[in-house]
Amino acid sequence: MSPAPTRWALVTGASAGIGEAFARELAARRHNLVLTARREDRLSTLAAELTRAHGIAVDTIAADLAEPAAVADLCAELERRGLAIDVLVNNAGYGVPGHYLSQPWQRHADFLQVLVTAPCELAYRLLPGMQQRGYGRIANIASLAGHVPGSAGHTMYAASKAFLIKFSQSLALENRDKGVNVCAVCPGFTWSEFHDVVGSREQVSKMPKWMWMTAAAVAREGVEATERGDIVYVTGRANRFIKGLMKLLPDSFALAMVQRRSKDFRVQEPIQ
Template sequence: MNAPASRWALVTGASAGIGEAFARELAGKGIHLVLTARREDRLTALAEDLRSRHDIRTETIAADLARPDASARLCEELDRRGITIDILINNAGYGVPGHYLAQPWTVHADFLQVLVTAPCELAYRLLPGMQRRGYGRIANIASLAGHVPSSAGHAMYAASKAFLIKFSQSLALENRDKDIRVCAVCPGFTFSEFHDVTGARAQVSTMPRWMWMTSEEVAREGWSAVERGDIVHVTGRVNRLIKTLIKLLPDRLALNLVQRRSKSYRVMDPQQGTAE
């Protein structure tokens, strides 16, 4: 069953990258959009562009999901505007570079709030309405990193993505008889601002082009997976091959392999002074 054009989607982290690409993908299907991120100017520009291109309704709500009350306030604002959300794209996220102790705990606490707590809370608050209406779609943007051994540096990133994968699996099984489809969409290396924010642009720029996907490719393939009813979907054939091969290796060998390759996509740790 395809999403009727009268439905609304909420996209977090919609101001750039995969979030923006998902917004464009859904807009092309005639779905109305609520876009949220911290950068209000970008949200406004995107909303106006999608509204004029696709003749849909768009709303913007600037929010910082690192705030503990942000998800509740966001849902309250949706209620105030009379908008019912049937499609949730939990995309907001970023990376914290360097070794675990290189950052104060408050930085890690904000990270967990955005990448773990906010997706769970938004699903918790929006699921009851989806269940009542007998229709829902939730895409939790996880990562290939959640499937492969983690390396030194970004200690909480892979862990948070592995959590989203397991969370999506349980949520999907709990709601599969209600026409509510939940999918952990797991991209690999994607052209976006992510690596600029983490300071790893110089490192990842040396990686071969065949390892990369565009945000648009990820969104297109990811949404198709959601509609098919896939519970976990790794985007791109190369990434699926990497996942399969890593699973076949003994844990120690897989860890060593990932650790050696991590120098291509980890930044220098200011505390340790080594490539991460």
């Protein structure tokens, strides 16, 4: 993305994993940053580190995107601080383990608020300014899961990522002549806290090493793809191979294959 230090980038879910990696990648490219997540202590530590390392400005705003008013409050705070966002990385997310009916509805509702509603609302609120300035970058962090058949367990995860992919495609086409690039960045298995949080570390640790990428590599490829104007980008050759294979297989065969392997990467019953 543009190396101009006057550009401000907002990264959600920036306290760890892929979000933190995007923050580091953008900082190395001389973007000023606004970091948001629930864990303010981690944000402050990262902000101090990036400021020292790169000489950029880094603001932090603690927010819980599961709260319906969080995005409006976040954008109001950006306006109060006089920060115009040119780069938006919609990264905040997590998984809900177990089968659909094993969790209370409120947990699913919070999940949809964070992974679907918040990215859409942030884009809605920040896009007008990008259009007016004739420059913008929106990276929606989707997943390889959005390209392959759904599996038992984590029932809405793949569905939410498929939504982000389609949303990004339409938004990109609407804004391609306005200086705004929109990209659905689709990682596969990534070394991060994600699997520890959802309790699937034991399962996924059995997956072959060649299927994994570092968060730093995902962020680097994702930033470059967004800057190039790619609308959908799957990170890593192995993941692109899997996506291509799934497109060639009959739907019924692909679904059966994913279901056979789902126990290796999805928690299918709730963690007690």
